[in-house]
Amino acid sequence: MKIRWLEYFIAVAEERHFGRAAERLGIAQPPLSRQIKQIEDELGVLLFNRGRSQVTLTQAGEKLLERGQQITAMLEEAQLEARRIGQGAEGRLRIGFVGSSTYGVLPNILKSYRRHHPGVALGLFPMNNAGLRSALIRREIDVAIARPKLDDAEIVSRQLVEERLVVALSDTHPLAQKRSLRLRDLRDEVTILYPERPRPSFADHVLELFRADGGEPRERIFAMDVQTAISLVSVEVGGAIVPESVGSAERKGICSVALDNPEATTAVSVNTRIDDQSVHVKQFVDIALKVSRRPL
Known part of the structure; x- marks a missing residue:
C-alpha cells in the first residue's frame, strides 16, 4: 500500500x-x-x-x-x-585526538560544543598522528585534533593554537631550579621521547630541535605517549620535552623549565576530510576556531 x-x-x-x-x-x-x-x-x-x-x-x-x-x-x-x-541538532560526531591536546584547548572546545549542541553524541578516540590520519581517511572518525597537523592531500588542516615547548623534570633534578635552559644543556641528560612508533613523530621534531642546537641527546628512552613520558619523569627516569600546556599542569614531583630556543614550539590543529561537508563537522570546526582564539 x-x-x-x-x-x-x-x-x-x-x-x-x-x-x-x-x-x-x-x-x-x-x-x-x-x-x-x-x-x-x-x-x-x-x-x-x-x-x-x-x-x-x-x-x-x-x-x-x-x-x-x-x-x-x-x-x-x-x-x-x-x-x-x-541541521546538526542531533546525530553523532567522532573525534580523534592526540593525548597532549587534553592538557590544552581540547577540553574547552568539547565543553563549548556540548553546550551549543547537546543533542549530538560525541565519540572520543585517543590516537597518535599516524592513527589519526589513517582513521580520518578511512572515515572511522570525522574530526582529528593533531599535533602539529596531518599532512595529506585528502585532509584540510587548520591551526588552533601554537605554544612553546618546555622541559619537564622531576623536582629533585639538579636543573629543576633553573629559570630557563637551552636544549644543548640537556645533551648529557636522559631524554624521554615519544612516541617510538610510528615515525616520523613528535619525537623526531624534538630530535631535530636538539640537532639545531648542537647535537642529539646522548641517552634517550622512548615512551608510548605523553602520559607515559610524564610518569617516567615523575619517578626520576629522565627529562621530557613537552608542550607548555602539558608542563604547566599540576603534578606532584614534576616541574617545568622554559626553553630559550626560539624555534622550540609546537601547534595543535583541527583536521577534516576535504570532501566532508557535513553540518556536524562544520559546526565543530567553527567552535574549535572560536574557542582557540580565546585566552585559556
Missing part, C-alpha cells in the same frame, strides 16, 4: 465522512471515494460500512486505522529526526 493511500484512508476513518475527509485532504470527494474503493479492492477486504447517514469502520478498517496511525507517526518522527540531524 502506498503512503498516500494510507493518508486517504486515515482521513476518512478519522472523519467518518467522505466529504469532510476530502475537504481535509484538499481534493474532490469522487476521486477520494474511488481511491478508497481501490484500496479495498487491492486488500480484498471491506474497510468501511457505508450507510445512508453515517460511515463506520469494519473490524479490518479498525485494525488498519490503528496500524496506519502508528506508521504515519513513525514517518513524521523519522522526518523530524532526519531534519534535526541535517
Whole structure:
C-alpha cells in the first residue's frame, strides 16, 4: 500500500465522512471515494460500512486505522529526526585526538560544543598522528585534533593554537631550579621521547630541535605517549620535552623549565576530510576556531 493511500484512508476513518475527509485532504470527494474503493479492492477486504447517514469502520478498517496511525507517526518522527540531524541538532560526531591536546584547548572546545549542541553524541578516540590520519581517511572518525597537523592531500588542516615547548623534570633534578635552559644543556641528560612508533613523530621534531642546537641527546628512552613520558619523569627516569600546556599542569614531583630556543614550539590543529561537508563537522570546526582564539 502506498503512503498516500494510507493518508486517504486515515482521513476518512478519522472523519467518518467522505466529504469532510476530502475537504481535509484538499481534493474532490469522487476521486477520494474511488481511491478508497481501490484500496479495498487491492486488500480484498471491506474497510468501511457505508450507510445512508453515517460511515463506520469494519473490524479490518479498525485494525488498519490503528496500524496506519502508528506508521504515519513513525514517518513524521523519522522526518523530524532526519531534519534535526541535517541541521546538526542531533546525530553523532567522532573525534580523534592526540593525548597532549587534553592538557590544552581540547577540553574547552568539547565543553563549548556540548553546550551549543547537546543533542549530538560525541565519540572520543585517543590516537597518535599516524592513527589519526589513517582513521580520518578511512572515515572511522570525522574530526582529528593533531599535533602539529596531518599532512595529506585528502585532509584540510587548520591551526588552533601554537605554544612553546618546555622541559619537564622531576623536582629533585639538579636543573629543576633553573629559570630557563637551552636544549644543548640537556645533551648529557636522559631524554624521554615519544612516541617510538610510528615515525616520523613528535619525537623526531624534538630530535631535530636538539640537532639545531648542537647535537642529539646522548641517552634517550622512548615512551608510548605523553602520559607515559610524564610518569617516567615523575619517578626520576629522565627529562621530557613537552608542550607548555602539558608542563604547566599540576603534578606532584614534576616541574617545568622554559626553553630559550626560539624555534622550540609546537601547534595543535583541527583536521577534516576535504570532501566532508557535513553540518556536524562544520559546526565543530567553527567552535574549535572560536574557542582557540580565546585566552585559556
